[in-house]
Amino acid sequence: MNQRTDGEHGEHAGFSVVTYNVLAQAYVRRDRYPRSPEHALEAGARRRRLLDRIADLDADILCLQEVEPDAHAAIAERLGDAYVALYEGKRGRPDGASVLVRRARFRVRSSRALHYEARERGDDQLALIVDCEDLVSGRALTIACTHLRWQGREVPEAEHLGRLQLLELLALRPADATWIIAGDLNALSQSVVLEAALMRGFVLSCRAQRPWDTVNIGGRRRKLDYLLIPPQSLSPRPCSLPRLERDTPMPSRDEPSDHLPLRVEYRWRADAR
Secondary structure, three states: OOOOOOOOOOOOOOEEEEEEEOOOHHHOOOOOOOOOOHHHHOHHHHHHHHHHHHHHHOOOEEEEEEEOHHHHHHHHHHHHHHEEEEEEEOOOOOOEEEEEEEOOOEEEEEEEEEEOOOOOOOOOOEEEEEEEEEOOOOOEEEEEEEEOOOOOOOOOHHHOHHHHHHHHHHOOOOOOOOEEEEEEOOOOOOOHHHHHHHOOOOEEOOOOOOOOOOEEEOOEEEOOEEEEEOOOOEEEEEOOOOOOOOOOOOOOOOOOOOEOOEEEEEEEOOOOO
């Protein structure tokens, strides 16, 4: 279990954030996951492992993608009244985004959804944006949980939907506001998507983390999941990830999704406004 590491009650006590693409059951197909054993794909057993995995993360803020409405309800029930549970579904799709916030650490002030204008016909990607107050430090924190559109490097920068979607999200951030952008950005760290965030003052919370791959798709280990922060406000300490090998099955008996959860401990910087 990833235990909370801070026992402090001062202004700079740490808090934890997780981003996790939980894999909607609607997208589970045998031909898509040939390495996964049958029991790893069966809906009921996979749901039970997923609930255990999420509870074991013990995070102050959980940002989940590919969440179906019944999965959100089950997660909220498992975590109980200790969390505020927020959800936004995609239009015309079976899944959406969940943000769950620990009541003892944060007060949820407001929430809103951004359904991206940059999209293909009939498709929908979104961000669920949650404004919080840290009850320890009194500081404001906004969490933006998102799942961007995948497109390859062959797509011109000006037309890349993932990049355009991220720019829509970044345009909503007030100057100097402390945002954590969490999610499956469907992009490599050297992509035009991440470049757009880096050019606007964000950094990767896990840039020094090794291993850092979060998916193993067709034997290709890659990082697609990120927690982006303004470095002037927050100091990150990423938790360890299991090493993925080329033949590591996902989902598996141990991992109920085709993504690994990414967990980071944060502390407010002393000079942050």
